Amino acid sequence: MRTGRLKHASLARLTHLFLLLTLLGAGAAFVLRAHGVGWWAFPLGVAGAVAAHLVLVAGLFFVVRQRRAHVHGERSDGDRDGLVLHGARGYDWLVRAVTLGREGKLRRWMLDLGEVRTGSSVLDVGSGTGTLLLAAAARTGPGGVLHGIELSPEMGARAREKARRRGVALTVTEGSATSLPWPDASFDAVFCTLVLHHLPTAVRETAIREMRRVLRQGGRMVLVDWQTPHSLLRTLFSGMGLVYFLHRHAPGGSPLEALATGTLLADLGFARVSRHAFGGGALGAIVAQTGGPAPE
Ligand SMILES: C[S@@+](CC[C@H](N)C(=O)[O-])C[C@H]1O[C@@H](n2cnc3c(N)ncnc32)[C@H](O)[C@@H]1O
Structure with missing residues (x-):
């Protein structure tokens, strides 16, 4: 019924x-x-x-x-930890199409928020087909450290294949955002882009706690996800409208609530938290920075 x-x-x-x-x-x-x-x-x-x-x-x-x-x-069993994507090749085409060829601009916006620079160590949680890590490689140079973690074997394999073809050194580990296999304070920048709406609400908090744990003093955590757009027209014309329409699968309820972190970021001791928007506001970002000196 x-x-x-x-x-x-x-x-x-x-x-x-x-x-x-x-x-x-x-x-x-x-x-x-x-x-x-x-x-x-x-x-x-x-x-x-x-x-x-x-x-x-x-x-x-x-x-x-x-x-x-x-x-x-x-x-996958991993779906308990979040909605896993399998169509890796289709995913790249879809992102390209729905951003109307502006994916490069979107990725640059994300990297700017994370202040990724020469030699940075970067972690991408739910790294998908590795597009953000590949864009990061152009900024970090050969001295950078690039890691991704992804539940989907297909997405991880495509990320590795893309990196191999472009001669970029990056590592994608198959695993969950809920249990990051790195020691405390390992990264200058930790990204989690378009992933939070794939996670059940309880899992989201665990994932954010893990990201905070592996972030260095002065480092930046960048969370990007869907939110209520401030301009529906601009959203439609930026190509985000269709993506928006397709995102009714969020296991934690509305995909628009993925960035509702409540008091969690303050509880985790982030010193500075700022909010940003892209594409008519349909995509939002939270940048949370730990106290202490920024990484060199
Ligand atoms: C919409 S894609 C975003 C991919 C990439 N971050 C991007 O910006 O294009 C969401 C990804 O999160 C992955 N995912 C879902 N739950 C996860 C979890 N608990 N841990 C790691 N990855 C997860 C999915 O398999 C999928 O590849």
């Missing part, structure tokens, strides 16, 4: 989104035409709508594959 209702609701939402995108394309064409733009306004509008639909279909394809993997028993 419940499944039937859910299916029906999902179908209705999809149909609405499909119609909305078509109307947006047609509307854009008419507006352009009304402003004296030539006959090519129509193909332009149609091309825009088609591109939006393609991104939508790519996203759905990814979600369906992910769900089928679970239905066919490939769901």
Whole structure:
């Protein structure tokens, strides 16, 4: 009964989104035409709508594959610690598509927040296909130390393969954010990007405690995740709208609550905590810095 209702609701939402995108394309064409733009306004509008639909279909394809993997028993035991992704190649394409080719800008924003520089030691928790670590390598240089930890064997394998092809030295360990296999105070910067909404609420706190433990004095922990956007229009046009739509799987409830850390960061003794936003505000970041001198 419940499944039937859910299916029906999902179908209705999809149909609405499909119609909305078509109307947006047609509307854009008419507006352009009304402003004296030539006959090519129509193909332009149609091309825009088609591109939006393609991104939508790519996203759905990814979600369906992910769900089928679970239905066919490939769901990992690790899913107790969080929702594990399996479609590694599809993930890279999806991120590229939904950020409308601005993934590089997004990753640079994340690294700026973590103040990653030459020689930094960096940990990426839930490192996915390793894109952030590879971007970090360009800043740390050969003297940097780059580690990732990931529950999904497929995502970890793709990260290692990408690093090998680019000649970057990084290590991705298969494991969980809840039990980081490094001693206290090991890293200058610890990232956890687009992962918290994959974690059940209780697991989130354990993961953040672990990240704090492995952070050096003066180091930065950067948490990036979905939040209520301050501008729906900017969110849609930045390409984040579709991702936003696809993120209803958060095991801890709404994906928009992933950054609601309450008093935890203060309890963990972080000296400075700041909040930041990207893409119309649909993506938020918390930067939490430990006291003491910043790493050299
Ligand atoms: C949306 S992806 C984000 C990947 C990457 N951080 C990025 O920014 O593209 C979330 C990742 O978290 C991983 N994950 C989920 N629960 C985890 C856990 N408890 N420990 C480590 N990784 C986890 C999933 O397998 C998936 O690869």
